[in-house]
Structures are given as structure tokens and as C-alpha cells.
Amino acid sequence: LRIIASSRLRTIHHNLEAALTATGVNDVSGQTNASAAKASAKSRFESTKQRFFNHLLMGMKARTVIRAIENDLAEGFACVIQVVSTGESLLKRRLEAMDPEDELVEGALTPRDYVLSYLEQAFPIHAQKLVEIDGNVVAEPLRDANGALVVSREALALRDAAMMELMALAPIPAALDQILWAFGDEVVAEVTGRSVRPLKSSDGALFIEKRSASSNSAETRAFMDGEKDILIFSDAGGTGRSYHAAQTAKNQKRRRHYLLEPGWRADAAIQGLGRTHRSAQVSAPFFRVCTSDVHGEKRFTSTIARRLDQLGALTKGQRETGSQGMFREEDNLESPIARGALRGYYADLAAGRAGAMSYEQFTDWTALRLIDQDGVLLEELPPIQRFLNRVLALPIHMQNALFAEFMTRIADQTERARAAGTLDLGVETLRGEKIEQVSGEDLWTCPRSGAVTRIIGLEVTDPVHVLPAEEALDRNPDKLPMINRASGRAALISSRPMQMYDEEIVTLMRKVTRPSGSNYVEEGRFANSAWEEIKPPEFLRLWDEEADSLPKTTTTKLYLLTGLLLPIWKDIPSGNERIYRVTPEGRGSMIGRTVSEDGAAALRARFMVGTPKTSQDMLTAALGSTAPVDLGRGLTLTRRRVAGAARLEIDGADKGAIEGLKAVGCFTEIIAFQLRVFVPHGEGVDTVAILARIVGEGSPTAAERAA
Known part of the structure; x- marks a missing residue:
């Protein structure tokens, strides 16, 4: 069903683009003539699609949740289910459109009605004409002699075709209704804002029951008194009520709290979680976050995770307190690290380096453009929210393939940030x-x-902790077993490079995994290195030999x-x-x-010793801080990150001084059209000696001369 729904939404995507051209909103080249009309049509569709898949996913998870609740009831628990959507607006629209004598059926209460309403009300079917206003050619609606809007037959046919495909979708009722129908209203207490709800009679027929304003109080009382063992509440029931195993309540069974739908508001989600966890309780609740194996659902968990982090930072001064430990840092796909990883993934998709799908497949399914007519990556790439929305409509196998690669990039960027000490974890x-x-x-x-x-x-x-060679191979299917012929050591290295953004510098990098840890190497250095691919038996032997030689602590x-x-x-x-x-x-x-x-x-040199005077002190001060260290003669030494590596850069050198610095061991590079001077640093390099030649041991520094 999920795959069929994705295919139907893809059809609507294509028909929408074709309709925009047929009505004159876009020209044949794809350029827009009426940006406002195009933006309105697309934004309405994206928001509608988001609501559709949210409800579809909730409905698809309901059966699993129902089975879990059945087990909980058998074990003596009381179950509380937290939702946001009740489907009341959908129900009311359906009732208004129905003939009073028609019978209400399950198929009439499905999320596809959201998309059908969009197609009926907002799909572009009216023709546009080009007019010149203040020297600019724009499009405006075309009207006939009577002033009525002219309908494009081609666009109308595209809309009708999309509606026919959508009508063929199997019905999936709302999760709230499925739970009510499975256990019956005599077992389930509903605390929501619904004024009407569909119930099932003993013969399976649907009927409408009206709910009064006092229904929520009565339902809460029935649950707390033990008359009902299941309670479902929405935002309307998440304020001012308690559902915990209170010492004063008759129903003192331990609560199983199902977070079926967290919603978009972090404060409301946390407030809802607090309904079952109060002071003076007999037992603490057991929380269950309900999610699926559809990776596109991260579109919803990502936003709530980000907002829970923000809420925790505001209320308790620590970001992680807001999510109560239910969401991880990786669940927030709207972080700066995730945005940087996505930009790199866009570049890999456009260049054909992504393994999940080709660029042509990506644009065909998502309708997202990443390159211009000349094949150059766009300056303004689709933001991560739009990417997540479009991926949400892909078939599951495509979603999972895309997300596997995307999440690998996020994990790599997070690992690099953690190693560099720039990852903010509170x-x-x-x-x-x-x-x-x-x-x-x-x-x-x-x-x-x-x-x-x-x-x-x-x-x-x-x-x-060192992984055995076979386990390392199993955990890194995207890496090749290789040997460095210069050192004789084995490693697992990324089979293809990936683009990474480091301080706005684009770098192609490969990840190198060894028994002792992981690091990254630039593609240019890798291509000129002594790494060669080897057969698994040789790799297993070399890896395990190095692993055995490592210390235990x-x-x-x-x-x-x-x-x-x-x-x-x-x-x-x-x-x-x-x-x-x-x-x-x-x-x-x-x-x-x-x-x-x-x-x-x-720090000791700065606060306890004074200004560094020797070349060794200068090196120590530069490596330990990003503050510039005075070398004298107007030169300063500063530690900076370039292409993911820490370097020592000399500032203040003019053209004449640069030649002298190169003569004593420094080197230059042109980065972003700027000539920069660096002091060599690393294994096998005597950086102290180079600095000594630059400053001359015993010569006065600028600070001393100023004194």
C-alpha cells in the first residue's frame, strides 16, 4: 500500500508540473511566468502530501499498537495512547457531502480525502495569459467574454487522471478510530476535542455518536476509577488532567504510555508525557515511542527532536533534558551537521557518485533540481525540510536506500566533529x-x-575495543579492504569519495578505518598514496595481527x-x-x-608564565589555541583548520618575506584565490627548528620591543 501511495503521489507531481505548463504558469523550458501561482500550487500540495502521509503512517502503525495493547492488558497494565490528529475535520467534511440516506463506510474516512480535496480545490486548471506590467512580462488568469475563468482542457484531464489513480487506493482509517473499533468504547476512554465520532455497532455497521462538552471529564473519571483500562488523549486532553497511577485512584495499574503521534509542538508533547508521570504515584509509567521502519517518518521525528532540544535548552539549560532521553542527537535531521551532510550528498547525487539512485531517478521521483542548464550545482539548493518532504513520498526501498547513504554522511560528519571537539552535546x-x-x-x-x-x-x-576483522568487514560493506604497501598495514577505505564541507571549503574525502580508529584522507592524497586493494584472506590476517599488537588499555x-x-x-x-x-x-x-x-x-604560558619567548613556547602556544602568537617583524602564527586538518599558518608576510619563509622550510598554497603561508607540522617534521630560523632564538619579539 505504501508503495502504491508513493506511485500515486509521483503521478500527481508529474501531472502538476505538466498542468503548470499547460495553463501557461510555466513556459516550455520550465521557467515560471507566474511565480505566485506556481508557489501557491506547490506549497499547498506539499503541505497536503505531508498531512496525507502522516495520517497514513499513523493508520498503518495502528494494527501493531493494537496487538501490543492486547498483550499489555493481558499482563495487567493500563494503557494510555497520545495522539495529535483525531480526523474530526475529515469526518465532518464527509458527513456534509453525504446524502442523509447514504450509509457511512470505513472507506469514506481515509487520509486520501486530503489529497482529493487539494485536487478539487487547488490543482491548477485555469489558463493564464502573458501581459506586460512595468516592462516585466508576467502571467495572469485568462477570462472569457463573460468574465469567467477559462479552464485548460489539458490541465483538467491531468487532474482527473490523478483523481482516478488516487481513488484506487485501499482505505486506511485514522489510528484513533481503529483503536476505538478494536476494543470498543466500553473499554476505551477518549479524551479529545471531537464533538462527533464514528463507532461500530455489534454487526459491524458504522454510526455517528455526538460527544458533549462534559464527555472528557466523564471518560477521565472512568479510566482513573478502573472502569476502562485504555485511554486515548489528544492535545485537548493533554492539559490540566492526570492519568498516572495515583495513590488516591482506584486504577493503580502501571501505565504503558504510547507516544503514537508526537506532533510538531515540543511543549505539547512534553506536557502530554507528563500526564502519566506525576508525584504521589504508585508506579512510574513505561513509555513507548511508536515509529515504523519507513525512513521517511524521520521527517516527523526530526522536527519534534529538534524542538525538544530547543525546549530543554530554554527550560533547564541543557538541550538533552527536553527530549527526556527518547530521541538521540542523530534523530535531529535539521541540525547544522545534517545540513552540511545534505549539501555534500546533493553534490554526490549530481555527480553520479551516490549509490542509492542516479540523478535522473532522483529528479524524476522527487521533482527536485540540483543543477542548472550548464550542469553546475545550484547556489540555492533545496533545504532539508523540502528534501525530507519529497523523500517521504518515495517507495520504501528507495527511501531506505537514500536515507542509508544520507545517515552515513551525518554519522561521518558527527564523528569528525566529535573528534575535533566541535560537537555540541550539552x-x-x-x-x-x-x-x-x-x-x-x-x-x-x-x-x-x-x-x-x-x-x-x-x-x-x-x-x-577492537573489532575482529570479519566483523569489521560486515559492518563496513561500503568500504574496500586495502593495504598500504609503504607501512604494510591494512585498513577499510571508502569505495568512493564523498564531498564534505569544512569551514565553507568543499573537499573530497575518503574514510579510513583501522583497528586503532578512523580518520579521513583527502582524495588527492589518497590517489597519490601507496594504498592498494587486497583479497579478504590477506586483509583478515593483517587486520588481526595489528589488532593483537594493540595495548589492552x-x-x-x-x-x-x-x-x-x-x-x-x-x-x-x-x-x-x-x-x-x-x-x-x-x-x-x-x-x-x-x-x-x-x-x-x-594557558599556563599566557596566564602564569607570560608571552612565549622561545620557539618551543611559541609552538606550544599556537597548538593550544586559535589566538595568534607573535613571531616578531609583524608576523603571527595561528592554528587553523584547512580541509579538515589542523595547520599552522603565518600571517602578515609580504611578497618579499614569503620567499624568505619558503627558504627556511615553510610552504605556500593558493586557497580560495588567496596565497597562504604554512609552517610544516607533524610526524617527522622539526617544526621547532623551522620556527627558530624564522624568529632567531634570542631576538626580541614585537611585544618586548614595545615594552
Whole structure:
């Protein structure tokens, strides 16, 4: 049914584009003559489609929820189901259109009526004519001699064809009605805003029951008194009522709270969850978030996850408190990381590097354009909300294939951000097999308040978890087993590069997974490297040999800044802005911001030692902070991220100085049409010696000359 519905919506997409051309809203090349008319038709369709699939998914999940409720009732639980949509507007429209003598049937109460209403009322069938206004050619509705709008026969035929296809869809009633019909209104208490509802008689015939304003109070009382063991509530029933296992209630069975439909409002979702979780309760509820294996449903969970994060940040100062642990960071598909991953995925789709489908298939099914007539990626690409809406209408196998690739990119970008320390996760708990405090000293004292900033040295010991070679292969089907002939080590490397956006710089990258961890390599460096593909038996042997040689535990030294941080926040190295809660062995709990050993050395140099004077001090200060370090002669050294890697860049060099810097070991690159100078840094490079040649050990710096 889901595949058939997707096919019907695809037909409407194509017919809509054809109708826009037939009516004159678009010209034959696809350019619009009436942007307002086109935007109205498309926006109405997208919102209608969204409501249609939301109701369809809720209805399709109802059968599984009903089976789960049956099991809960048999085990002695009381069930509470939280929804947003009641389908009352759909029911009322159907009743108004029906002849009083007609019999109401299940097929008349389905979400396809939303799309049918759109086709009848908003599908573009009226012809347009081109007129010139203030030198601009625009389209306006064409009228006949009597002033009536002229209907395009071609557009009308397209609309009728779409309606005929949609009418062939099998009916799926609303989830609320399905649950009521399955258990009966004598078992189910309904606390919603509906004034009428369809019920089933003993012979299976549908009839309409009117609900009074006092129905919700009576239904709540029946549930709390144990007369009914199931309660369904909507937004109208999520305010001012309690459904928990109260000590004063007759119904003290443990609640099973089903979040069947979270809706779009985070505050209402949280308020609804609080209906079954109150003080003075006999037992806490068991929450169940109801979702499906249709990846397009992430369109709905993504928005509520983002808004729950925002609500948590506003109400408790921590984003993760808003979602109560029910949604993960990855569920928020509207984050900056997700937007960057989507832009990279668009580029891969347009270039034919995506494995899920070709660019032609993507545009055919989603009607989204990513490139212009010259084959260049558009500057204004479809936003993530539009992408999610269009993917929602794809057949399930296409959705899952697209989302698998998209989610892989999000996971990779998240992993890179976490490794770089730029992933904002709120207050995290630092975990380890063993955490010891090895040092503690005062870094800075506020001259006004006397408050102190302390720097605490920590050693964190963790076990090393290495996947066996066969499991690593199974978990990375998109990567190739390879060997580096220079080092003799094996790794799993992405079979094709992916585009990544790092500080607005587009880079083709491949992910390299080794027994000791993962990293990323630029496509250009990979192409010129010694990596070669190998057969699985050789890979298994090399991987397991390296895995066996790794230590069983690793000890990491880091520093925690605690106490007064805001006045010196800009001076703290920005490589890692994560906030941790730490409880070292034998010590009390502390909260602070972590810095690396180099970062701690840079802070000591700034606040406890003074301006770095030697080349070693300058290197330490530069690596530990993004603040520029004075090298003298108008030159500064700054740590920056370029194409995903940390580099040391020299600023302030004129044309003459650049040649001298290259002579002592520096190198240059042209990035974004700008010549930039870098100091080599990394394994096998004596960066201190290069800096010593630049500044000359013992020569006065600009700060000393100014003093």
C-alpha cells in the first residue's frame, strides 16, 4: 500500500508540473511566468502530501499498537495512547457531502480525502495569459467574454487522471478510530476535542455518536476509577488532567504510555508525557515511542527532536533534558551537521557518485533540481525540510536506500566533529574505566571578585575495543579492504569519495578505518598514496595481527578548567568546547571545560608564565589555541583548520618575506584565490627548528620591543 501511495503521489507531481505548463504558469523550458501561482500550487500540495502521509503512517502503525495493547492488558497494565490528529475535520467534511440516506463506510474516512480535496480545490486548471506590467512580462488568469475563468482542457484531464489513480487506493482509517473499533468504547476512554465520532455497532455497521462538552471529564473519571483500562488523549486532553497511577485512584495499574503521534509542538508533547508521570504515584509509567521502519517518518521525528532540544535548552539549560532521553542527537535531521551532510550528498547525487539512485531517478521521483542548464550545482539548493518532504513520498526501498547513504554522511560528519571537539552535546559525563586527578593549580584570579579559575590534571584509562576483522568487514560493506604497501598495514577505505564541507571549503574525502580508529584522507592524497586493494584472506590476517599488537588499555591525559570561566572564555583554546561532569576516584564531582596538554601549556604560558619567548613556547602556544602568537617583524602564527586538518599558518608576510619563509622550510598554497603561508607540522617534521630560523632564538619579539 505504501508503495502504491508513493506511485500515486509521483503521478500527481508529474501531472502538476505538466498542468503548470499547460495553463501557461510555466513556459516550455520550465521557467515560471507566474511565480505566485506556481508557489501557491506547490506549497499547498506539499503541505497536503505531508498531512496525507502522516495520517497514513499513523493508520498503518495502528494494527501493531493494537496487538501490543492486547498483550499489555493481558499482563495487567493500563494503557494510555497520545495522539495529535483525531480526523474530526475529515469526518465532518464527509458527513456534509453525504446524502442523509447514504450509509457511512470505513472507506469514506481515509487520509486520501486530503489529497482529493487539494485536487478539487487547488490543482491548477485555469489558463493564464502573458501581459506586460512595468516592462516585466508576467502571467495572469485568462477570462472569457463573460468574465469567467477559462479552464485548460489539458490541465483538467491531468487532474482527473490523478483523481482516478488516487481513488484506487485501499482505505486506511485514522489510528484513533481503529483503536476505538478494536476494543470498543466500553473499554476505551477518549479524551479529545471531537464533538462527533464514528463507532461500530455489534454487526459491524458504522454510526455517528455526538460527544458533549462534559464527555472528557466523564471518560477521565472512568479510566482513573478502573472502569476502562485504555485511554486515548489528544492535545485537548493533554492539559490540566492526570492519568498516572495515583495513590488516591482506584486504577493503580502501571501505565504503558504510547507516544503514537508526537506532533510538531515540543511543549505539547512534553506536557502530554507528563500526564502519566506525576508525584504521589504508585508506579512510574513505561513509555513507548511508536515509529515504523519507513525512513521517511524521520521527517516527523526530526522536527519534534529538534524542538525538544530547543525546549530543554530554554527550560533547564541543557538541550538533552527536553527530549527526556527518547530521541538521540542523530534523530535531529535539521541540525547544522545534517545540513552540511545534505549539501555534500546533493553534490554526490549530481555527480553520479551516490549509490542509492542516479540523478535522473532522483529528479524524476522527487521533482527536485540540483543543477542548472550548464550542469553546475545550484547556489540555492533545496533545504532539508523540502528534501525530507519529497523523500517521504518515495517507495520504501528507495527511501531506505537514500536515507542509508544520507545517515552515513551525518554519522561521518558527527564523528569528525566529535573528534575535533566541535560537537555540541550539552553537559556530558566523562566516563572511563579509571579516572584519577594527578594535579591541580590556580590558573587565574579575578581582580574584582577574587573568584579563581583552576586547572585540574586528569588521567583517564579506557579499555581498547577492537573489532575482529570479519566483523569489521560486515559492518563496513561500503568500504574496500586495502593495504598500504609503504607501512604494510591494512585498513577499510571508502569505495568512493564523498564531498564534505569544512569551514565553507568543499573537499573530497575518503574514510579510513583501522583497528586503532578512523580518520579521513583527502582524495588527492589518497590517489597519490601507496594504498592498494587486497583479497579478504590477506586483509583478515593483517587486520588481526595489528589488532593483537594493540595495548589492552589506553591512558589519556587531559585537563579540566573549573571555577570562573566566562571572563577568560575567549582565551581558552577552541579546539574542544565540550563541557564535562567529572568524578575522579576519591574526589567530589566537578564541572568544567576540557583542554588538551598543549592547550593547558598554552594557558599556563599566557596566564602564569607570560608571552612565549622561545620557539618551543611559541609552538606550544599556537597548538593550544586559535589566538595568534607573535613571531616578531609583524608576523603571527595561528592554528587553523584547512580541509579538515589542523595547520599552522603565518600571517602578515609580504611578497618579499614569503620567499624568505619558503627558504627556511615553510610552504605556500593558493586557497580560495588567496596565497597562504604554512609552517610544516607533524610526524617527522622539526617544526621547532623551522620556527627558530624564522624568529632567531634570542631576538626580541614585537611585544618586548614595545615594552
